[in-house]
Amino acid sequence: MRRFYLPAVLLLLLGLASGQTGSSYITPELQRLIQAGGQSYASALLRQDPGQALCSTHRNRLPAEVLGPFIEEQRKTIRYPADGKLMGDWKQGDAIFNTLARGNCFSCHVGSPRNIGGNVGPSLEKYGQRGTSEAVQKYTYEVIYNTWAYFPCTVMYRFGHGGLLKPEEIAHVVAYLLDPASDFNTKPALRR
Amino acid sequence: MGRFWRLVGAAVLALSGLFVLAQEEDDPVKEAEKQKKQLLEQSGGILPSDLFVAQGEQLFKAKRGPKNASLEACDFGRGPGKLEGVVGRLPRYFFDTRKVEDLDSRIRSCMINLQGFRPEEIRRSEVVAIAFYIASLSNEQPMTVRPLMPQEKRLYELGERLFYLRAGPRDMSCATCHVTYVGKRAGVLPYSDILKDKRAASHWPAFRYSNDQGWTMADRIRGCYTVLGMPAPDFYSEPIIALTLFMNVQANGVRMDLPGFIR
Numbered sequence: 001m002r003r004f005y006l007p008a009v010l011l012l013l014l015g016l017a018s019g020q021t022g023s024s025y026i027t028p029e030l031q032r033l034i035q036a037g038g039q040s041y042a043s044a045l046l047r048q049d050p051g052q053a054l055c056s057t058h059r060n061r062l063p064a065e066v067l068g069p070f071i072e073e074q075r076k077t078i079r080y081p082a083d084g085k086l087m088g089d090w091k092q093g094d095a096i097f098n099t100l101a102r103g104n105c106f107s108c109h110v111g112s113p114r115n116i117g118g119n120v121g122p123s124l125e126k127y128g129q130r131g132t133s134e135a136v137q138k139y140t141y142e143v144i145y146n147t148w149a150y151f152p153c154t155v156m157y158r159f160g161h162g163g164l165l166k167p168e169e170i171a172h173v174v175a176y177l178l179d180p181a182s183d184f185n186t187k188p189a190l191r192r
Numbered sequence: 193m194g195r196f197w198r199l200v201g202a203a204v205l206a207l208s209g210l211f212v213l214a215q216e217e218d219d220p221v222k223e224a225e226k227q228k229k230q231l232l233e234q235s236g237g238i239l240p241s242d243l244f245v246a247q248g249e250q251l252f253k254a255k256r257g258p259k260n261a262s263l264e265a266c267d268f269g270r271g272p273g274k275l276e277g278v279v280g281r282l283p284r285y286f287f288d289t290r291k292v293e294d295l296d297s298r299i300r301s302c303m304i305n306l307q308g309f310r311p312e313e314i315r316r317s318e319v320v321a322i323a324f325y326i327a328s329l330s331n332e333q334p335m336t337v338r339p340l341m342p343q344e345k346r347l348y349e350l351g352e353r354l355f356y357l358r359a360g361p362r363d364m365s366c367a368t369c370h371v372t373y374v375g376k377r378a379g380v381l382p383y384s385d386i387l388k389d390k391r392a393a394s395h396w397p398a399f400r401y402s403n404d405q406g407w408t409m410a411d412r413i414r415g416c417y418t419v420l421g422m423p424a425p426d427f428y429s430e431p432i433i434a435l436t437l438f439m440n441v442q443a444n445g446v447r448m449d450l451p452g453f454i455r
Binding site: 025026027029030033034036037038040041043044045047048052055056059060107108118119120148153155157158162163164 | 360434
């Protein structure tokens with residue numbers, strides 16, 4: 001038992017010493033190239049996580065044998081608000097959805113009555129028509145928290161997973177989309 | 193009655209005019225042409241990029257630096273002092289520096305080696321102006337970047353790999369916008385198609401009328417990283433040269449529009 005253990009530890013230490021990233025996409029040669037871009041650049045890129053590495057390797061089209069475990073891993077990352085409420089305050093959600101430096105949702109999705117939407121993502125116009133059942137709330141929350149659990153390798157940010165929005169903030173956005181009283185559902189969407 | 197119909201006709205014309213205008217704004221190339229025309233009319237025929245070019249020419253020909261030399265002996269790949277069309281052949285490997293260099297880093301190398309500047313003395317604004325001058329002498333020349341040297345081939349492959357690398361808190365890669373979501377819109381402009389639209393990589397350096405700045409490809413690459421919440425690679429660094437090499441090869445064959453004039 002011990003005989004197998006020692007080489008493994010040595011290999012691990014060797015890996016750490018040579019600055020290996022653990023990412024399967026970043027070859028040692030690519031790592032040296034990235035390091036030539038400066039310290040802060042390198043520290044951001046070399047922190048590539050295994051999910052990002054898979055999407056990079058397969059150019060965003062995961063083969064069937066990878067897909068299942070990938071989705072499983074992404075699902076595991078999802079955290080919920082401490083109070084368990086997946087629908088927060090739609091007015092706070094409005095501010096997040098419509099602010100470039102926060103959610104920036106409008107840049108890719110049509111549906112906001114305050115900003116002209118983009119077409120990178122699907123239209124969310126009258127999203128509230130789906131009702132506010134537990135299943136709809138959960139789906140909406142989880143897609144925003146970690147969209148790769150539903151749409152592997154898509155462009156939409158994994159807001160919760162990436163630390164861009166807190167669970168409570170995501171719940172506010174869910175309310176903005178689902179609450180029948182929300183401006184999102186009572187006012188017409190702006191489009192080009 | 194006749195007057196009524198004239199009014200209706202005028203209204204219809206005005207409306208269709210608006211419609212055409214709205215459509216034109218959808219095409220970034222047409223929109224840029226319109227802006228260029230407006231600027232030319234306002235300024236009496238001078239574009240801001242002309243001023244960059246003139247400043248760059250002065251800097252290029254002046255004897256400067258500790259060695260009191262001009263940059264006229266700088267070799268951009270066609271021999272010392274030969275500038276015509278060189279932008280379409282960069283990045284390429286240079287034997288004197290033993291590096292693959294793009295336009296920006298080659299200018300910097302010559303400022304260091306010919307003029308004797310220390311790296312920290314090199315001002316970015318001067319490099320950009322000189323890049324505009326050299327670019328003006330490559331206008332309408334073809335892009336012909338062929339990675340043949342082993343160093344060039346290696347950097348091209350790394351550039352391609354880096355182009356598709358997803359990282360950062362927003363899971364972004366260059367390819368996310370410029371391959372996967374080409375033609376879609378998140379904000380003002382549709383994403384340019386780096387792989388298929390040869391105009392995309394072949395108009396740098398360019399004047400940007402939206403922020404009134406002269407940008408080289410390096411500024412464009414750094415800007416992309418920054419807006420996506422990632423630290424940008426250093427100026428003149430290998431990641432920038434590798435990405436530029438990859439993108440310029442995609443534009444091979446096109447006649448370059450230099451200096452570019454874009455949003």
